[in-house]
Structures are given as structure tokens and as C-alpha cells.
Amino acid sequence: EERAVRLDKPTKKKTKKPKKQPKPPHENGNDSMIEKTEPEHVDAPAEFSFPPTFSVSEIKNKQRRHLMFMKLKQEKRKQKVAMKKKKKKERDALGDKAPPKEVPKTIENQRVYDETTVNPEDEEVAFDEGTDEFSAYFNRLTNPKVLITTSDRPRGRTVRFCNQLATVIPDAHVYYRRGLALKKVIPQCIARGFTYLMVINEDRKVPNGMVLCHLPDGPTAHFKVSSVRLRKEMKRRGKDPTEHSPEVILNNFTTRLGHSMGRLFAALFPHDPQFVGRQVATFHNQRDFIFFRFHRYIFKNEKRVGIQELGPRFTLKLRSLQKGTFDSKFGEYEWVLKRHENDVCRRRFNL
Amino acid sequence: MQHDDVIWDVIGNRAFCSFKVKTKVQNFCRNEYNITGLCNRSSCPLANSQYATIREEKGQCFLYMKVIERAAFPARMWEKVKLSKNYEKALEQIDQNLIYWPRFIRHKCKQRFTKITQYLIRIRKLTLKRQRKLVPLSRKVEAREKRKEEKALIAAQLDNAIEKELLERLKQGTYGDIYNFPIHAFDKALEHQDEESETDSEEEEDDEDVGKKEFVAEDEIEESDLSDFEDMDNLKAGSDEHEESSEEDESEEEMEEEPEASGSKGKMPLKGAVFRKKRAYVEIEYEQEMEPVPKSKAT
Numbered sequence: 088e089e090r091a092v093r094l095d096k097p098t099k100k101k102t103k104k105p106k107k108q109p110k111p112p113h114e115n116g117n118d119s120m121i122e123k124t125e126p127e128h129v130d131a132p133a134e135f136s137f138p139p140t141f142s143v144s145e146i147k148n149k150q151r152r153h154l155m156f157m158k159l160k161q162e163k164r165k166q167k168v169a170m171k172k173k174k175k176k177e178r179d180a181l182g183d184k185a186p187p188k189e190v191p192k193t194i195e196n197q198r199v200y201d202e203t204t205v206n207p208e209d210e211e212v213a214f215d216e217g218t219d220e221f222s223a224y225f226n227r228l229t230n231p232k233v234l235i236t237t238s239d240r241p242r243g244r245t246v247r248f249c250n251q252l253a254t255v256i257p258d259a260h261v262y263y264r265r266g267l268a269l270k271k272v273i274p275q276c277i278a279r280g281f282t283y284l285m286v287i288n289e290d291r292k293v294p295n296g297m298v299l300c301h302l303p304d305g306p307t308a309h310f311k312v313s314s315v316r317l318r319k320e321m322k323r324r325g326k327d328p329t330e331h332s333p334e335v336i337l338n339n340f341t342t343r344l345g346h347s348m349g350r351l352f353a354a355l356f357p358h359d360p361q362f363v364g365r366q367v368a369t370f371h372n373q374r375d376f377i378f379f380r381f382h383r384y385i386f387k388n389e390k391r392v393g394i395q396e397l398g399p400r401f402t403l404k405l406r407s408l409q410k411g412t413f414d415s416k417f418g419e420y421e422w423v424l425k426r427h428e429n430d431v432c433r434r435r436f437n438l
Numbered sequence: 439m440q441h442d443d444v445i446w447d448v449i450g451n452r453a454f455c456s457f458k459v460k461t462k463v464q465n466f467c468r469n470e471y472n473i474t475g476l477c478n479r480s481s482c483p484l485a486n487s488q489y490a491t492i493r494e495e496k497g498q499c500f501l502y503m504k505v506i507e508r509a510a511f512p513a514r515m516w517e518k519v520k521l522s523k524n525y526e527k528a529l530e531q532i533d534q535n536l537i538y539w540p541r542f543i544r545h546k547c548k549q550r551f552t553k554i555t556q557y558l559i560r561i562r563k564l565t566l567k568r569q570r571k572l573v574p575l576s577r578k579v580e581a582r583e584k585r586k587e588e589k590a591l592i593a594a595q596l597d598n599a600i601e602k603e604l605l606e607r608l609k610q611g612t613y614g615d616i617y618n619f620p621i622h623a624f625d626k627a628l629e630h631q632d633e634e635s636e637t638d639s640e641e642e643e644d645d646e647d648v649g650k651k652e653f654v655a656e657d658e659i660e661e662s663d664l665s666d667f668e669d670m671d672n673l674k675a676g677s678d679e680h681e682e683s684s685e686e687d688e689s690e691e692e693m694e695e696e697p698e699a700s701g702s703k704g705k706m707p708l709k710g711a712v713f714r715k716k717r718a719y720v721e722i723e724y725e726q727e728m729e730p731v732p733k734s735k736a737t
Contacts, residue, residue, distance in 0.1 A: 193593065194593070195593065268567070268568050269568075313583075313584070313587060314587065334607075336600060336603050336604075338599055338603070362613055362614075362616055363616075367600065367604065369596070369599075369600050369603075371594055371596055371599060371600075373590040373591070373593055373594035374586065374589075374590040374593065375590075376586070376587050376590045376591075378590075378591065378594060378596060380596060380600070382600060384600075384601075384604055386604075386608060386617050386619075388619060389605075389608065389619040390605070392601050392604045392605055392608075394597065394600055394601060394604075402587055402591075404583070404587075426579065
């Protein structure tokens with residue numbers, strides 16, 4: 088019956104005090120409880136005004152502990168709401184003189200300043216970009232022509248991904264790999280006038296890597312591919328992309344490395360987008376992850392635009408950038424992802 | 439003394455041989471000097487005092503020979519002969535060295551030598567081809583990266599970013615004259631939110647005003663007559679057709695754009711057009727409000 092009595096007590100959720108008073112006579116084993124609840128007996132009228140000197144975790148009984156914890160949470164929530172109300176009141180009372188709203192700290196706000204960030208007016212950068220490997224494209228001397236292939240023996244998912252990529256990128260051709268060596272493929276591509284070689288690497292039936300090689304003698308970028316969604320898996324998607332050249336959006340490529348990445352992606356697409364097609368391909372860089380999306384847009388009026396996602400989506404993470412065409416052993420690496428550099432500080436990014 | 443039969447009796451048949459590997463079907467011998475790899479009376483290097491093998495070290499083949507005269511000197515027991523890299527010459531060497539030896543050993547030596555040269559050739563060919571490098575993935579690192587990617591995706595707010603960029607481009611005029619959002623209507627767009635229908639109606643009101651005047655004039659004449667309903671209908675029909683044609687041109691232009699480029703957005707664009715035609719025909723008096731409704735359906 089003692090047990091029965093004890094169990095009854097927690098259901099009375101009025102206040103803490105009535106619960107505790109009958110406890111000491113019943114509980115002999117829980118000495119710590121008894122000692123610590125005594126000081127609170129003194130302040131019977133004050134409900135919860137000072138922080139209790141015991142922590143919820145010291146209650147041995149799971150049910151009661153849980154209930155105490157719930158109460159604690161409720162109190163905290165109430166306090167939080169009260170604080171917010173108070174602040175809002177003060178704000179309104181001050182009116183125009185109120186101090187400006189504090190901007191919350193985000194990782195992007197706190198980003199460690201990268202010294203290679205490009206200044207828009209920087210002449211040196213402009214000069215470099217005028218004479219680098221992409222200058223031929225940006226001076227409209229060449230048109231992009233992309234060869235898409237995979238690693239050996241691709242599975243269905245990778246093959247479908249390649250086909251969808253080929254519809255997204257105008258003038259892209261998909262070829263089976265058949266065990267060819269890349270070093271031998273590259274001269275043949277150059278001979279046939281390709282400007283890009285894209286190799287999708289596959290692991291465990293899923294694409295997980297991409298090697299993007301700019302052809303005449305351009306840089307080779309090696310990416311880790313993740314979160315691939317094929318067209319079938321997209322919710323609320325539109326019809327298939329048409330043959331029109333899409334526009335390109337490149338967001339957040341700030342550093343020198345980011346700039347060269349941006350140019351790399353831009354050179355995949357033809358110079359003049361066909362606005363009639365109303366398609367846009369986006370490469371958005373956020374915290375060193377490059378998100379690729381392909382949308383169709385429609386302007387409802389001057390202030391609103393509606394976008395609908397077609398096409399595959401995937402994310403890329405740059406692993407290495409190598410000067411010259413693909414040569415993993417003897418190539419000269421401009422940049423390699425080193426985990427220990429980036430793991431030190433969460434707010435340091437390279438792109 | 440070397441009693442091969444006794445040795446074989448003991449290790450091969452009765453007691454334990456540490457080189458023997460037993461499987462369900464067969465017995466193998468793990469001794470490095472074994473010529474065939476099987477555990478047989480004739481292939482056992484321990485149970486044969488006259489024995490020869492071929493072994494390969496770093497791409498070089500050697501012929502090892504053991505004779506009974508040296509059975510007492512384990513350190514000198516095996517005679518090692520380096521074989522030539524030329525296949526035929528090496529075979530001749532084997533023949534010369536094993537000239538009066540039993541047929542079995544000679545044959546098996548040559549067989550083994552052939553096999554070894556074949557696999558050496560294969561190794562050399564494979565090293566020239568592409569080597570697949572296996573990179574180990576650390577589970578923790580992968581999980582961490584996945585988490586970071588999710589958070590980055592949330593922080594990116596892609597849809598908003600894309601929309602903003604597109605609107606920026608529209609403002610800067612990269613699209614040229616494709617989209618007719620006249621600037622004076624910009625203010626109206628500021629006032630009336632979400633009302634593309636209104637700007638459209640304003641644009642078209644001009645056209646309809648022109649039409650309307652004609653219509654009203656005709657109507658007055660008819661009303662004054664109040665004679666034949668048939669006449670009214672005929673005249674009405676005439677004006678209707680006129681109105682219809684002008685409207686249909688406009689409507690068709692706009693509807694054509696939409697199905698061709700983004701039929702996905704419009705649920706039933708074709709039906710909308712048909713719907714519109716019918717409606718325009720029937721309720722010509724209420725033109726201004728008719729236009730926007732199908733349009734909103736389409737977008």
C-alpha cells in the first residue's frame with residue numbers, strides 16, 4: 088500500500104511542494120532527496136522563483152524524474168515566452184529609437200577571411216583570367232562539346248544519370264568506356280574537337296565521383312558526387328528539358344579557386360543561352376559544396392518568378408584540381424583537399 | 439639412411455605431415471619444393487630422395503635438384519640452377535640437367551616452368567594497363583560530410599537564391615524585350631500584389647474599348663428599333679465574330695507560348711483555350727473579366 092500511495096502522488100500535478108512534504112516520512116532510502124528538498128520547505132509560497140539546488144537527474148524513480156523534467160521544460164518555455172514578450176514591448180515602446188535588430192551569427196557570417204578572395208576590380212585576376220585556359224572559350228573562339236563517359240562496367244543508375252546529364256548539357260555525347268585508358272582517350276577526343284571530358288566514377292552501383300577535364304590542355308578537376316536524384320525521383324517536376332541552351336547561374340564563387348571553378352562550369356554551356364527555352368542551370372556554392380539544379384522558370388510579373396525543377400540534381404565537392412589533362416601520377420596539382428586543414432576550423436572554406 | 443617408402447608410409451598414409459592440406463576430394467602439399475602441389479607418393483619432396491623443382495624469384499626461374507648423395511647435408515641438399523630467360527633455351531637447360539632422371543620429374547618440371555613463364559608474362563602485361571586504386575572510406579568522415587552537406591543545403595536556400603538571381607537579371611535587362619512588363623505598370627504592380635490579371639486587363643482594355651465603342655453604337659441603333667430579335671441576333675453575331683477574332687488572336691498568341699515552352703505549369707492549357715473561345719463567344723459583354731481567369735489556370 089505504501090507503493091500505491093507513492094504512485095498516486097506524481098499524478099497530482101499541482102505544485103512541487105505538496106508532493107515533497109509527504110515524501111520524507113515514506114522514503115528512507117533516498118537520503119539525498121530528503122536533504123535537498125528541506126531547504127525548499129522554507130520557501131513554501133515561492134513556487135519556482137529560484138533555481139532548485141537539486142538537478143532533475145538525481146531523482147531515482149524514472150516516472151517521477153520524467154515528470155519533473157517535463158515540468159522544468161514547461162517552466163523554461165514559459166520564461167522564454169515571457170522574455171520575448173518583454174523585449175517586444177520594449178521595442179515597441181522605443182519605436183524608432185529602438186536599437187537595430189541583432190543579426191544572428193551564421194557560419195557564413197563568421198567565415199574565416201580567405202586571402203585569396205577575389206576583389207571584383209582586381210586587375211591581376213582579370214589579367215590572369217584573360218590568359219588562362221578558358222580564355223579561348225570566353226573570347227568565343229571555341230564552342231563547348233562535351234564527352235560523357237563512366238568508369239568500367241557502369242550500372243543502370245549511372246548510365247541513366249549520364250543520359251540525363253547529356254540532355255541537360257547541350258552538345259554532349261555519351262560513350263561507353265569499355266575498359267579504355269583515359270590517357271589514350273584524351274588525344275582521340277582532342278582530335279575530334281571535344282572541349283570537355285567528363286568521367287562519372289561509380290562505386291557500389293551509384294555514381295560517386297566525377298572527373299572533369301578541360302581538353303586542349305586545360306585543368307582537370309576531380310569531384311566527389313553525392314545526393315544524385317534522377318528525374319524519376321523528383322517531386323513535382325516538369326516535363327523533359329528541351330533542346331534550348333540553358334542559362335547558367337553561378338553563385339558564391341568568391342576565392343581564386345572558386346573563380347576557376349566557376350569558369351570551368353560556365354565553359355560547359357554554349358555562350359548564348361536561348362531565353363525562349365526558359366531553362367536555367369544553377370551551380371550554387373555553399374560551404375564548399377556545389378549544388379547543381381536545373382529549372383524551368385516563368386515570370387509571373389516583374390516581382391515574381393516561378394521555378395519548377397526538371398532535370399537531375401546532384402552535389403559536388405572538389406577534391407583536387409590539377410593543371411594539365413588527366414594524369415594522376417605525374418600531374419601537377421594546383422590544389423588538393425586536405426582534411427586536416429579544413430577540420431581545424433569549421434568556418435574555413437576554400438571555394 | 440634414406441628409406442623413402444618408410445617415410446611415405448609414415449607421413450603420407452598413417453601419421454601427421456605438417457605440409458599436408460586435406461580437402462574433401464583431394465590432398466595438397468604446402469611444401470615450397472613440391473613440384474605439382476598435390477600430396478602424392480611421387481610428388482612428395484620428403485619421400486623422394488631424387489627430386490627436382492622449378493621455383494621463381496622476382497621474375498627469375500631456377501631449377502632446384504636434390505640427390506640422395508647429399509641427403510646427409512641439409513644445408514647443401516638443393517642444387518640451384520639459374521634458367522635462361524629464353525623459353526626454349528631454358529627447356530633445353532632443364533633437359534640437360536635432368537638428363538637421366540625419371541620421366542615424371544622431367545615432364546612435371548617442364549610443365550611447371552611453362553606455367554610460371556605464362557603468369558610472369560601476364561603480370562608484366564597487367565602492370566602496363568590501368569591499375570585500379572582502392573581508396574578506403576572512413577565511415578565517420580563520410581557521415582560528417584553528409585551532415586555538413588545537409589546543413590549547407592538548408593543554409594543555401596536554393597530556390598530563393600535562384601529566383602532572386604533571375605529577377606535581378608530581368609531588372610538589368612539581360613532578357614531584352616522578350617517580357618513585356620512595361621515600366622509604368624511597374625508601379626501598378628507595386629500597388630496591386632499578385633495581380634497580373636489586372637495589368638493584362640488594362641492592356642487589353644484599350645483594344646476592347648475600341649471594339650466596345652462600335653458595339654455600343656450598334657446596340658443603340660438596335661435598341662431604338664426594338665424590331666426584330668433576329669436582326670439583333672444577326673448584328674450581334676456579326677459584332678461577336680469581329681470581337682471573337684480579335685480576341686482569339688490575342689488569346690492564341692499567349693496560349694501558344696505557354697504550351698510550347700512549359701506545358702507542365704499549365705494543367706490543361708489546351709482545354710483552357712477551348713474554354714476561353716466558347717466563353718468569349720457566349721458572354722461577349724463581360725470581356726474584361728473573362729481573360730484573366732483562364733490565364734491563372736494556365737500558370
